[in-house]
Amino acid sequence: MINIAVLGYGTIGSGVVEVLRINGDSIFKRAGDEINVKYVLDLKEFPGDPIMDILVHDADIILDDPEVKIVVEVMGGVEPAYSFVKKALLNGKSVVTSNKELVAKHGAELLDLAKEKNLNFLFEASVGGGIPIIRPLNQSLTADEIVEITGILNGTTNYILSKMSEEDIDFETALKNAQALGYAERDPSADVDGHDACRKIAILSSLAYGMQVDFEDIYTEGISHITDIDIQYAKALKARIKLFASSIRDEDESVYAMVAPVMIRADHPLYSVNDVFNGIYVKGNVIGDVMFYGSGAGKLPTASAVVADVVDAAKHLNKNIWTIWSSKKLELISTDRVKHRFLVRVSKENNTLKDMEALFGEIEKVPEVVTDELAFITPLISEKDMKEKKEQISGIVGSVRVRF
Ligand SMILES: NC(=O)C1=CN([C@@H]2O[C@H](COP(=O)(O)OP(=O)(O)OC[C@H]3O[C@@H](n4cnc5c(N)ncnc54)[C@H](OP(=O)(O)O)[C@@H]3O)[C@@H](O)[C@H]2O)C=CC1
Ligand SMILES: N[C@@H](CC=O)C(=O)O
Helix, strand or coil, X not given: CEEEEEECCCHHHHHHXXXXXXXXXXXXXXXXXXXXXXXXXXXXXXXXXXXXXXXXXXXXXXXXXXXXXXXXXXXXCCCCHHHHHHHHHHCCCEEEECXXXXXXXXXXXXXXXXXXXXXXXXXXHHCCCCCCCHHHHHHHCCCCCEEEEEEECCHHHHHHHHHHHHCCCCHHHHHHHXXXXXXXXXXXXXXXXXXXXXXXXXXXXXXXXXXXXXXXXXXXXXXXXXXXXXXXXXXXXXXXXXXXXXXXXXXXXXXXXXXXXXXXXXXXXXXXXXXXXXXXXXXXXXXXXXEEEEECCCXXXXXXXXXXXXXXXXXXXXXCCCCCCCCCECCCCCHHHCEEEEEEEEECCCCCHHHHHHHHCCCEECCCCCCCEEEEECCXXXXXXXXXXXHHCCCEEEEEEECC
C-alpha cells in the first residue's frame, strides 16, 4: 500500500479523492499497489464527508509522517504551497501538483531538488487540465527540436468567448458560470487578464527549450477588452476570437512568446476548440505538426491528470524521472518585430477610410457592424509599427490580431 496525502480539498482535491474511489481497482493494477489517501489537509471542515476521518489542519502532520510517500498539492498559490512542497521533497516524499503558479515560479528548483533526492516532482495537470502535454514533451517528443507551441491554454476564457459568440451570453454572466463550474482561478482576473495562460506557456516553453522562461518576460494581453461588438465583427468575417498563447523559436535559436486574443477562421486547427476545451499545437523540426485536445479545466478531467501523476510517482518511488528544465534563464526576444494583420475599429467622426489607407497602405474593408464606426483589416504589420500607428489615430475604438 502506498500512502499519499492531498493538500487542499477544493475542486481538484475533492476530484482526486473521487477519481481514486471510482477507479481504485484499475489504478491499483496500473500503479502495482493500492493507493491509500492517508490524510487530507484543508482549512475548513467538511461535515458529513467521509474525508472528515482523515482531515487535518496542520501540514506538518503530513510532512513529518514517514509513511506518506507522495504529497498531492492542489491548494493553489505560491505560499504556503512552495514551503509545503519543498519540505515534502526534503523529507523524502515525491510531489504531484496542479499549481501552475508554483510550477512557473519554482519549477526548475523543485525539479532539481527532486532529482537530488531521487524523488519526483510531477505537474501534468498544471497545463491543459486533463490533456497529456507535459509527459509528451518530456518523454515522447524527445527526438525533436521544438520550434513552436501555440495553444488555447485557458479553459475559462475559452468558455467565456465561446458563450459570448455562440449563445450571445454577456461576459459577466459567462464568467460567473465558469466560476460556478469550478473552471476559474480563485482570483478570476488571472484567467481574464491572460496571466494563467502566460504561466502555462512559460512552463511549456521551459520544458521545450530546457531553460527557465520567466513568465514575467512574456507579452500578455487578456480578453477583458473584447466586447460583444468585437464578437459581431468576428462573426461578420466568419471568424472566432480565441486567446492564444504562443512560443516560437526562430532559426537563429531566438525565442519569443506572447499571449493575446486572435481572430481565426475555420481553416485554423484551433478554430473548433470551444467551451472549456483546450487545444495545443506543437511543431517539431522532425515530426512536424502534433495536436493535443481535451478538457482544459474542471474537477474530474484535471483530477485525472493529477492521479495519473500519482500512479507515475508510485511506479517510480525511488527513481527520478529526468526532466530537462535548467534554472539557466532563456532571454526572450521582444515581440516588437512579430507581424500580424489587425482588425481595427475607428470612429467615423474622426476618420475616413482614405486616412486609414494613407496610414496603413492597402487595407481590407470589413462589413459594417456599428453605424458610427469604420472597421478594416491592416496588411501584415509589426507589433512595434502597429503600436506607433495606433497612437496617431484619434478615435480608435479597438483592435484585434487576425490570423487569416
Ligand atoms: N479548477 C480547475 O479547473 C483547475 C485548477 N488548477 C489548479 O489547481 C489548484 C487548485 O485549484 P482548485 O481546486 O480549483 O482550487 P480551490 O480553491 O477550489 O481549492 C483549493 C483548496 O485548498 C484549500 N487551501 C488553500 N490554502 C490552504 C492552506 N494553506 N492549507 C490548507 N488548505 C488550503 C482551500 O481552502 P479555502 O477555500 O478555505 O481557502 C480550498 O479548499 C490551483 O493551483 C489551480 O490553479 C489546475 C487545473 C485546473
Ligand atoms: N482557471 C484555469 C484552470 C485550469 O488550469 C483555466 O480556466 O484554464
